[in-house]
Amino acid sequence: MSRAFPERPTSPLEVPPSEASDQCTGRRASRPPGLGWDSWIIRVILIVAAAATCYTLEPFHLRGFPAAGMGLLMAVAILLAELPLRRAALSGLVGGAFGAVVGLFAALLVTFVISHTSEPEPTKSFLEYTSLFAFAYLGFVVGSEKGGGVHLEKIGGLVAHAAATQECPKLLDTSVLIDGRIAEIGEAQFLDGPLLVPQFVLHELQQVADSGDTLKRQRGRRGLDVLDRIRKIPGLTVRILSNDGVASGEVDHKLVHLARNIGAKIITNDFNLNKVATVQGIVVLNVNQLAQALKPAVLPGETMRVFILREGKEATQGIAYLDDGTMVVVDGARRCINKNVEMTVTSVHQTAAGKMIFGRLDERIETSGHNARSAAAGATRTDSSRRITDPSTLNRSARPTSTEPDVD
Numbered sequence: 001m002s003r004a005f006p007e008r009p010t011s012p013l014e015v016p017p018s019e020a021s022d023q024c025t026g027r028r029a030s031r032p033p034g035l036g037w038d039s040w041i042i043r044v045i046l047i048v049a050a051a052a053t054c055y056t057l058e059p060f061h062l063r064g065f066p067a068a069g070m071g072l073l074m075a076v077a078i079l080l081a082e083l084p085l086r087r088a089a090l091s092g093l094v095g096g097a098f099g100a101v102v103g104l105f106a107a108l109l110v111t112f113v114i115s116h117t118s119e120p121e122p123t124k125s126f127l128e129y130t131s132l133f134a135f136a137y138l139g140f141v142v143g144s145e146k147g148g149g150v151h152l153e154k155i156g157g158l159v160a161h162a163a164a165t166q167e168c169p170k171l172l173d174t175s176v177l178i179d180g181r182i183a184e185i186g187e188a189q190f191l192d193g194p195l196l197v198p199q200f201v202l203h204e205l206q207q208v209a210d211s212g213d214t215l216k217r218q219r220g221r222r223g224l225d226v227l228d229r230i231r232k233i234p235g236l237t238v239r240i241l242s243n244d245g246v247a248s249g250e251v252d253h254k255l256v257h258l259a260r261n262i263g264a265k266i267i268t269n270d271f272n273l274n275k276v277a278t279v280q281g282i283v284v285l286n287v288n289q290l291a292q293a294l295k296p297a298v299l300p301g302e303t304m305r306v307f308i309l310r311e312g313k314e315a316t317q318g319i320a321y322l323d324d325g326t327m328v329v330v331d332g333a334r335r336c337i338n339k340n341v342e343m344t345v346t347s348v349h350q351t352a353a354g355k356m357i358f359g360r361l362d363e364r365i366e367t368s369g370h371n372a373r374s375a376a377a378g379a380t381r382t383d384s385s386r387r388i389t390d391p392s393t394l395n396r397s398a399r400p401t402s403t404e405p406d407v408d
Contacts, residue, residue, distance in 0.1 A: 047076075051075070093144070096140045102143070103139025170195050170267050172196065173266060182287060183229045185290070186236050187233055194239055195267075198258060199240060199241060252270070256280060260280065267285045291324070292355070295324050301345065304345060308339055322357075331358070332360055345357060
């Protein structure tokens with residue numbers, strides 16, 4: 001309040017207008033359902049319709065006001081039956097209806113048996129109607145009691161979750177299209193649900209394909225080729241989304257906003273987009289993480305055959321790479337550059353850049369190979385020496401020797 005209009009003290013019995021309105025709203029909210037004016041109009045229409053119907057049809061040979069009174073009694077009986085049904089749970093009502101239907105079918109079987117008996121007709125009718133009402137009543141009561149333990153909301157949640165799982169859209173980023181491995185994943189049937197390509201992602205891919213840089217132009221065209229390859233995969237749906245209702249800004253911001261609005265996942269290789277979307281609660285499928293998870297497990301003590309490509313940092317180390325790009329550091333393999341060697345794994349280290357395998361040169365295999373090569377070289381030298389010495393021996397044996405004494 002301003003200084004010109006000082007606050008008026010309120011007595012303890014006064015209620016502020018806001019609190020009074022809240023109390024009125026609370027009274028209206030606490031009113032039991034079905035007691036509104038619209039419900040009473042429907043009830044009045046029911047009573048009038050029942051009275052008019054009985055007055056017109058004249059049931060039980062009643063005419064005029066007695067027939068209308070019969071209609072009023074029927075309407076009152078229906079309204080009285082409404083009260084307990086209104087308080088019953090939905091699962092109890094569903095169970096009661098199911099039980100009543102089962103009871104009616106059981107009563108039909110009983111009446112079929114009774115109709116083929118030799119009892120008088122009045123007895124047959126009495127037994128048939130008695131079994132009909134008895135089985136229907138028992139089925140309704142038992143079904144209502146047993147149906148109360150069934151949680152329909154859980155069943156509905158499971159059905160909704162199954163439907164959502166079957167139709168889980170996935171947004172494709174520019175980086176994953178340029179990478180190209182998403183096409184092989186789709187061809188291997190590891191992708192389900194529709195794949196969505198927003199129009200702004202397609203526009204960015206086209207700009208990269210039209211770039212003046214040769215490398216960027218090749219990458220953009222590769223992304224377009226991968227998209228066309230994905231569209232031809234049987235059983236995989238690819239849709240192009242328009243830019244209607246998409247927030248303005250960068251492509252990453254648009255992707256996150258669109259994924260939040262439609263409840264989709266994002267498939268990307270972008271590290272920053274992965275972090276931003278994860279912080280905002282959006283599920284991200286990273287192809288690089290998938291590739292890391294699919295690398296074969298290597299345990300210490302296993303033997304591998306690798307190709308030493310270059311020397312390592314230490315004096316005796318050699319560096320090799322697996323087919324998936326994993327670096328292998330082999331101790332003692334510096335002298336084996338540009339050769340295939342057998343190594344024994346000693347340890348495996350997981351780093352931020354990926355996995356690294358450390359091992360040592362298998363001396364047993366290397367020694368046996370070295371001995372085999374030495375034996376082969378020695379055999380070759382022996383054969384060569386034999387081929388060289390044999391002719392001389394033959395020449396010496398063929399040379400004539402003189403046994404006559406010298407004559408002066």
